[in-house]
Amino acid sequence: MSQDSYHPPAKKFKPGSPHSNPNWRGAMQPGPRKQPVPIDQQRRGLPIYQARAQLIGQLRQLESAVIIGETGSGKTTQIPQYLYEASIGRQGIIGVTQPRRVAAISLAARVSEERKTELGKLVGYSVRFEDVTSEETKIKFLTDGMLLREAIGDPLMRRYSVVILDEAHERTVHTDVLFGVVKTAQRKRKELGKLPLKVIIMSATMDVDLFSQYFNGAPVLYLEGRQHPIQVFYTKQPQSDYLQAALVTVFQIHQEAPSSHDILVFLTGQEEIEAMTKTCRDIAKHLPDGCPQMTVMPLYASLPHSQQLRVFQNAPKDHRKVIISTNIAETSITITGIKYVVDTGMVKAKKYNPESGLEILAVQRISKAQAWQRTGRAGREDSGICYRLYTEDEFEKLEKMTVPEIQRCNLASVVLQLLVLRVPNILTFDFVSKPSQDSLQSAIEQLDLLGAVEKKEDxxxxxxxxxxxxxxxLEPKFSKTILISSKFHCTEEILTIVALLSVDSVLHNPPAKRDEVQAARRKFISSEGDHMTLLNIYRAFKNLGKNKEWCRENFINSRNMMMVLEVRAQLRDICIKMSMPIESSRTDTRNIRQCLAHGMFMNAAELQPDGTYTTVETHQLVSIHPSSFLFHCKPACVIYNELLHTSKCYMRDLCVVDADWLFEAAPEYFRRKLKRTKN
Incomplete structure (x- = not known):
């Protein structure tokens, strides 16, 4: 993989001014959209195909390997097939993990198409609350979280003969834990004389020494990629408003480039993306004749699946496709036709502070590794251009690699999973990148407060x-809330609320129809908060026979609502297996709120005399998010689902509770808090 082709010499451009690149015109000669190539021919045309025989020969001998291949080399779709075709790992399942469900689903669909089989037969996928596999499945794409859950039931991973940990450079918390779990399973199977477990780590970035060392010096195999040359442009000055700079850049390209060249823009989240999508569509309507038509498509995790799939389709003739996406499009999925990438240099990521106990979703700068990942999206099929909406100096100051999620998130779920996996000592678990002792201790304390752990002889x-x-x-706080719901005689309602909070938002809020949305929602709003409002919406949806038309009229995402039904049914099944009594509180909402307070007492905030809110645990100043149904209210005490940090720290998904309920939930915890405050 030549570094020269991937890191082209930097050129500068200034949003809003004509391009200063002398080669710009030459790079934009009109060209028709390419005709689709037969699938077998596409497979043979991938860079990895040249290395097929050599790769199979090496992988047959090795028990662990690290494979580096540039984005677009074909490693994710082809290596599982090569192994299967060469009868490597046919004794069990070839499992391929992905950090995101969208990638797991779309890759499984692609590979089953290449194998000319029905999805769910030879090739299948498994993501949270959705399993499309069968007894015949031999190549299985699954999210890293799903493989981790399978390992809880079977720590030796007996069903798998090969585990491929893909997109390892993304360093999600589940991938990092899986490294340790898979390494242990591989060692134990060897000791017990069982069928060996082959482990393949795949990454698109060069920084893989860490992975190799971790797997006892596993060989690193480099795939020569065919990454097409990409020109990179930086801004001349730092941009105070990256959204405005992105908008200007998109229309600058749109007015000069041929319509067959599509654009991919990286923004940070759903609200930004929806607003930018609307603005682009509005501006595109009023462009002069002669300008191509613009088809603008948003892409983010909570978008209905059918709308996510639209981004893979070609735009109509004389239309340019403009995709406005979160970092979901950074890896794993290939969107055809992308010639231009507009990189704002920003991402929304979780940061956890164990001292304050706050887990905050904040907009922050990307790393250099992420910047190159984004740039690579422009050169998947042809030469491309990437506009970075930051200066070259700003780029040089970026962190080299993204900080692994395990070092910046709340570890309560991780510790719970490791304890179920019977890890003898959490503090000495073999992590690839060790989280801080403070983070681990904080997670143990939280689980202790929830009544999930205890110390016995150290x-x-x-x-x-x-x-x-x-x-x-689920997150431990939600599991606890379900488990104590029978005490409050409201398990049916709590299952519904937890299911609603576990899937992507069921509320569809198109900015252009704000007044209509508010009018439609008025009849469901509860003065007791968002949880109760969502419960009202769910009940209406169910009573009206799960009607799609009703969803459209009330701006409800019908696919996500159907997902809520599936999630709820699965959670209810778990309760039934535990012989839990499942009762409904009917119209009484007090005990539902009491139950939520008992399960989520660590996520509480109180109104102060000056009209602001502070969290009960750390006295952090917080505000009610504008999307909350309580935005114009000032209840004395609330619990929240999460904190989001943008211009200030916002609470999302709120429920009005009584301060006394919190004290009842964890008297010792609140006594300690009061003591600290007085001291």
């Missing part, structure tokens, strides 16, 4: 409640 063990909590594929 050994941390799960309580009977903790074992039950681990059976749910």
């Amino acid at each position: 050994q941390l063990i799960l309580t009977p409640l903790g074992k039950k909590m681990a059976a749910f594929p």
Whole structure:
């Protein structure tokens, strides 16, 4: 993989001014959209195809390997097939993990198409709350979180003969834990004389020494990629408003480039993307004759699946496709036709502070590795151009690699999973990148407060409640809330609320129809907060026979609502297996809110005399998010689902509770808090 082709010499451009690149005109000669190439021919045309025989020969001999291949080399779709075709790992399943469900689903669909089989037969996928596999499945794409859950039931991973950990450079918390779990399974299978487990780590970035060392010096195999040359442009001055700079850049390209050249823009989240999509569509309507038509498509995780799939389709003749995406499009998925990438240099990521106990979703700068990942999207099929909406100096100051998620997130779920996996000592677990002792201790304290763990002879063990909590594929606070709901006689309602909070938002809020949205929602709004409002919406949806037309009229995402039904059914099944009584509180909402307070007491905030809110745990100043149904209210005490940090720290998904309920939930915890405040 030649570095020269991937890191082209920097050129400068200034949003809003004509391009200063002398080669610009030459790079934009009109060209028709390419005709689709037959699938077999596409497979043979991938850079990895040249290395097929050599690769199979090496992988047959090795028990662990690290494979580096540039984005677009074909490694994710082809290596599982090469292994299968060469009868390597046919004794079990070839599992391929992905950090994101969209990637797992679209890759499985692509590979089953290449193998000319029905999805769910030879090739299948498994993501949270959705399993499309069968007894015949031999190549299985799954999210890293799903493989981790499977390992809880079977730590030796007996069903798998090969595990491919793909997109390892993304360093999601589940991938990092899987490294340790897979390494242990591989060692134990060897010791017990069982069928060996082959482990393949795949990454698109060069920084893989860490992975190789971790797997006892596993060989690193480099795939020569055919990454097409990409020109990179930086801005001359720092941009104070990256959204405005992105908008200007998109229309500058649109007015000069041929319509067959599509654009991919990286923004940070759903609200930004929806607003930018609307603005682009509005401006495109009023462009002079002679300008191509513009087809603008948003792409983010909570978008209905059918709308996500639209981005893979070609735009109509004389239309340019403009995709406005989160970092979901950074890896794994190939969107055809992309010639231009507009990189704002920003991403929304979680940061956890164990001292304050705050997990905050904040907009921050990307790393250099992410910047190159984004740039690579422009050269998948042809030469491309990437506009970075930051200066070259700003680029040089970026961190080299993204900080692994395990070092910046709340580890309560991770610790719970490791305890179920019977890890003897959490503090000495073999992490690739060790989280801080403070983070691990903070997670243990949280689980202790929730009643999930206890110390016995200096050994941390799960309580009977903790074992039950681990059976749910949920954050510990939600598992606990479900498990105590029978005490409050409202399990039916709590299952609904937790299911609603576990899927992407069921509320569809098109900015252009704000007044219509508000009018439609008025009849569901509860003065007791967002949880109760969502419960009202769910009940209406169910009573009206799960009607899609009703969803459209009330701006409800019908696919996500159907997902809520599936999630709820699965959670209910887990409760039934535990012989939990499942009751409904009907019209009484007090005990539902009481139950939520008992499960989520660590996420509470109180109104101060000056009209602001502070969190009960750390006295952090917080505000009610504008999307909350309580935005114009000032309840004395609330619990929230998460904190989001943009211009200030916002609470999302709120429920009005009584301060006394919080004290009842964890008297010792709140006594300690009061003591600290007085001191």
